[in-house]
Amino acid sequence: xxxxxxxxxxxxxxxxxxxxxxxxxxxxxxxxxxxxxxxxxxxxxxxxxxxxxxxxxxxxxxxxxxxxxxxxxxxxxxxxxxxxxxxxxxxxxxxxxxxxxxxxxxxxxxxxxxxxxxxxxxxxxxxxxxxxxxxxxxxxxxxxxxxxxxxxxxxxxxxxxxxxxxxxxxxxxxxxxxxxxxxxxxxxxxxxxxxxxxxxxxxxxxxxxxxxxxxxxxxxxxxxxxxxxxxxxxxxxxxxxxxxxxxxxxxxxxxxxxxxxxxxxxxxxxxxxxxxxxxxxxxxxxxxxxxxxxxxxxxxxxxxxxxxxxxxxxxxxxxxxxxxxxxxxxxxxxxxxxxxxxxxxxxxxxxxxxxxxxxxxxxxxxxxxxxxxxxxxxxxxxxxxxxxxxxxxxxxxxxxxxxxxxxxxxxxxxxxxxxxxxxxxxxxxxxxxxxxxxxxxxxxxxxxxxxxxxxxxxxxxxxxxxxxxxxxxxxxxxxxxxxxxxxxxxxxx
Amino acid sequence: xxxxxxxxxxxxxxxxxxxxxxxxxxxxxxxxxxxxxxxxxxxxxxxxxxxxxxxxxxxxxxxxxxxxxxxxxxxxxxxxxxxxxxxxxxxxxxxxxxxxxxxxxxxxxxxxxxxxxxxxxxxxxxxxxxxxxxxxxxxxxxxxxxxxxxxxxxxxxxxxxxxxxxxxxxxxxxxxxxxxxxxxxxxxxxxxxxxxxxxxxxxxxxxxxxxxxxxxxxxxxxxxxxxxxxxxxxxxxxxxxxxxxxxxxxxxxxxxxxxxxxxxxxxxxxxxxxxxxxxxxxxxxxxxxxxxxxxxxxxxxxxxxxxxxxxxxxxxxxxxxxxxxxxxxxxxxxxxxxxxxxxxxxxxxxxxxxxxxxxxxxxxxxxxxxxxxxxxxxxxxxxxxxxxxxxxxxxxxxxxxxxxxxxxxxxxxxxxxxxxxxxxxxxxxxxxxxxxxxxxxxx
Numbered sequence: 001x002x003x004x005x006x007x008x009x010x011x012x013x014x015x016x017x018x019x020x021x022x023x024x025x026x027x028x029x030x031x032x033x034x035x036x037x038x039x040x041x042x043x044x045x046x047x048x049x050x051x052x053x054x055x056x057x058x059x060x061x062x063x064x065x066x067x068x069x070x071x072x073x074x075x076x077x078x079x080x081x082x083x084x085x086x087x088x089x090x091x092x093x094x095x096x097x098x099x100x101x102x103x104x105x106x107x108x109x110x111x112x113x114x115x116x117x118x119x120x121x122x123x124x125x126x127x128x129x130x131x132x133x134x135x136x137x138x139x140x141x142x143x144x145x146x147x148x149x150x151x152x153x154x155x156x157x158x159x160x161x162x163x164x165x166x167x168x169x170x171x172x173x174x175x176x177x178x179x180x181x182x183x184x185x186x187x188x189x190x191x192x193x194x195x196x197x198x199x200x201x202x203x204x205x206x207x208x209x210x211x212x213x214x215x216x217x218x219x220x221x222x223x224x225x226x227x228x229x230x231x232x233x234x235x236x237x238x239x240x241x242x243x244x245x246x247x248x249x250x251x252x253x254x255x256x257x258x259x260x261x262x263x264x265x266x267x268x269x270x271x272x273x274x275x276x277x278x279x280x281x282x283x284x285x286x287x288x289x290x291x292x293x294x295x296x297x298x299x300x301x302x303x304x305x306x307x308x309x310x311x312x313x314x315x316x317x318x319x320x321x322x323x324x325x326x327x328x329x330x331x332x333x334x335x336x337x338x339x340x341x342x343x344x345x346x347x348x349x350x351x352x353x354x355x356x357x358x359x360x361x362x363x364x365x366x367x368x369x370x371x372x373x374x375x376x377x378x379x380x381x382x383x384x385x386x387x388x389x390x391x392x393x394x395x396x397x398x399x400x401x402x403x404x405x406x407x408x409x410x411x412x413x414x415x416x417x418x419x420x421x422x423x424x425x426x427x428x429x430x431x432x433x434x435x436x437x438x439x440x441x442x443x444x445x446x447x448x449x450x451x452x453x454x455x456x457x458x459x460x461x462x463x464x465x466x467x468x469x470x471x472x473x474x475x476x477x478x479x480x481x482x483x484x485x486x487x488x489x490x491x492x493x
Numbered sequence: 494x495x496x497x498x499x500x501x502x503x504x505x506x507x508x509x510x511x512x513x514x515x516x517x518x519x520x521x522x523x524x525x526x527x528x529x530x531x532x533x534x535x536x537x538x539x540x541x542x543x544x545x546x547x548x549x550x551x552x553x554x555x556x557x558x559x560x561x562x563x564x565x566x567x568x569x570x571x572x573x574x575x576x577x578x579x580x581x582x583x584x585x586x587x588x589x590x591x592x593x594x595x596x597x598x599x600x601x602x603x604x605x606x607x608x609x610x611x612x613x614x615x616x617x618x619x620x621x622x623x624x625x626x627x628x629x630x631x632x633x634x635x636x637x638x639x640x641x642x643x644x645x646x647x648x649x650x651x652x653x654x655x656x657x658x659x660x661x662x663x664x665x666x667x668x669x670x671x672x673x674x675x676x677x678x679x680x681x682x683x684x685x686x687x688x689x690x691x692x693x694x695x696x697x698x699x700x701x702x703x704x705x706x707x708x709x710x711x712x713x714x715x716x717x718x719x720x721x722x723x724x725x726x727x728x729x730x731x732x733x734x735x736x737x738x739x740x741x742x743x744x745x746x747x748x749x750x751x752x753x754x755x756x757x758x759x760x761x762x763x764x765x766x767x768x769x770x771x772x773x774x775x776x777x778x779x780x781x782x783x784x785x786x787x788x789x790x791x792x793x794x795x796x797x798x799x800x801x802x803x804x805x806x807x808x809x810x811x812x813x814x815x816x817x818x819x820x821x822x823x824x825x826x827x828x829x830x831x832x833x834x835x836x837x838x839x840x841x842x843x844x845x846x847x848x849x850x851x852x853x854x855x856x857x858x859x860x861x862x863x864x865x866x867x868x869x870x871x872x873x874x875x876x877x878x879x880x881x882x883x884x885x886x887x888x889x890x891x892x893x894x895x896x897x898x899x900x901x902x903x904x905x906x907x908x909x910x911x912x913x914x915x916x917x918x919x920x921x922x923x924x925x926x927x928x929x930x931x932x933x934x935x936x
Contacts, residue, residue, distance in 0.1 A: 073548065392853075405863075405865070407865065407867075407868035407870075408868065409868060410835060410838070410867060410868045410869070411835075412866075412868070413864070413865060413866045414863070414865050415862070415863060415864045415865065416861075416862060416863040416874070417860070417862050418860065418861060418862075418876070419858070419859075419860050420857075420858070420859045420860065420861075420876050420878065421856075421857070421858045421859075422848070422850060422856065422857045422858075422878040423856050424850075424853070425850035425851065425852060425853055425855055425879075425880040426880055427850075427878065427879070428877075428878070428879040428880075429876070429877060429878045429879070430875075430876075430877050431861070431874075431875060431876040431877070432873065432874070432875045432876075433861070433863060433873060433874050433875075434871075434872065434873040435863055435865045435870060435871075435872040435873070436870065436871050436872070437868045437869055437870070
């Protein structure tokens, strides 16, 4: 008992102020007036020089949003959001005509440097020869409402891959965007997705042409900087027939006393034989030890396995945000398509996490796999909410779900709410869930062999989440491991 | 989410309101009971019939499934009493003390009330209501939402039922069989409320069976409220074998004391729409609860088993196992929730639900749920759905067993696992026989 007691004490002591990405970058910014109205929607659309159909699309979403009600079914509680008290558009003030990365505000570049994200293609520019086979990552950096830099564009272009801010794609490839935008998450999907459709400002657009294996990992780094700003980004990834792409997403924000809203939409489309791997390390500011401040992370992520034999894999490490409301899902439409969801959700302090997935089996012989690991500490609430559905025609559908929760301390809660719906007799679904604390026996065993208390807990927690960590691309796995340590500082070495 | 929105009243809802307005003066009870009824009806009137937007009724939309409200059943006539005499022949081997309720009215003349064991009293609920005993109150803490619509309707309308009291320390050897029979030409609505108060250290076995005529679309709303004292033991078996067109909404409320042992088993084989909901609260420390059930469904049957088990004190153990066999265009629903309160450390809870789909149109919805606020616990749940294993079937057929028989054997084994947990042998045999009969009817 003593060992656990100590862990509990340590977790309690965690200084949430340790959030190392809590700095603010001092740059001039340009904002739309506070509040939300048709004019603001028009303003955003105009700022982005969007085609007329896009403005209509946004206005349609906005009008629909006005008639909708905020969802209340999730196990999260927060004061009512005043949607009129937010800035819906904020951009770093730019010099007219930004020709190259060198003209990006050095303050912003410094920010990303601090975050450890190499935006400059310095080595490449300097002609440094890289060892054969070394992996490189193309990064799209989104600062508040706009994308500030996208690297390796030229090299990607040679491969035929389009990777650019969605605002740019709307101007350069309007037909391509129009074809797919909203086809996975329609504007009327849910309250936050509809809001996003009306006011989204930027995000990434990826198109991988048929048969192309994207030569490098693609990555977007989101940063909320401004006060009182909502971030609404929209990501659209299309893998055409036989294509493959791996995409990484990271998020941070400064420490602030007020809650900030982040309502993103991510749409993935995988055609025949295509594969998309989407990984997220979400580390928005979680609020301080008393639960003041932090990001409200209300995100809609959905992938559509549109073609036969396609595959979409979601991996997420959720450590930040005051509130997480997020259900990356897969629509398994094509025959033999498969969906995966690997998740680590860690909540500490006053964080509330309500996350999970939906696997909707429509095609024949579709399969899905859900591995969810929840760790709750402090006075946080950690909920897994998932749905697995087999429709009438989904013959041979197969699902395996395992969700395990670990509780550290007696003030937190861990909950599991799965919905399993089978409308086809040949569908085989298995679901299992467990909740427990770290076993005393296991800890004792480790300590007896010379590990310290902290190392032992670290070992157990890392073992607990191993299945998911293994799914992350290498670069992220390292970052994620560090993040888990910081999030549970005190209980993990 | 949208429960607050005033929806257009369905025919059944307006019917219930009319029935209540007409019957409120006639329903038994003193002023306190009348006030409780009025309050309960108000709760119902505000929310209306439960619908799919209410999380707890997500898969059983009564607004859609309950087409109209039947008139309240009157006192049973001679024909009904005659039918009741012939009821539940298949359970006649149990050697149990039969207590008969016909069309919602307790009938002492048909009940075996002679030579009651010492410490056992059995009486009609209506008697207690007249003297304003608080028999309709159900305070089950956080587990049961105060506005639970099915129970609210029961409180508003229940005219009779059975009150069973077992004195502390009494060991009742002979099982008590509560036989609820619906009979008669015209379809009616039957509301019964029964109460079992079992004193500390006492033990009793309670069988509850429901049946009625085929072809009549009568409606039953039956609630049983159990209070199990410290160190007491209750074995409860509920059998739903209503007529093929009937609507059955059953609610079990159980408050379990420290170190008590509570076994509950439900067997659903009849009825067109069945909702069997159980709210169990392990209020005392170190209790052991085993709750299980079997549903055998065919035709267009819809059966919903909803279980909510709350561990409110430390050291309790609970095991839940539910199995459903779904044929033709039937639909099985299982919603099971294990809630562990912060003080309920050392809880050990396991829940398993399995469903077997036998036809292309069969449907299964399951929602096992964990809600845990204590850290030193072992909790888990599992859920599976699938069809019969072809390999197993092949194995049997390779040994000369015809396909249909092979299937029957596998299904029997599937549900047998749960039926075998029933302690009383004669009852176990009766349910196994009923399973065989069901399999025999399968074309």
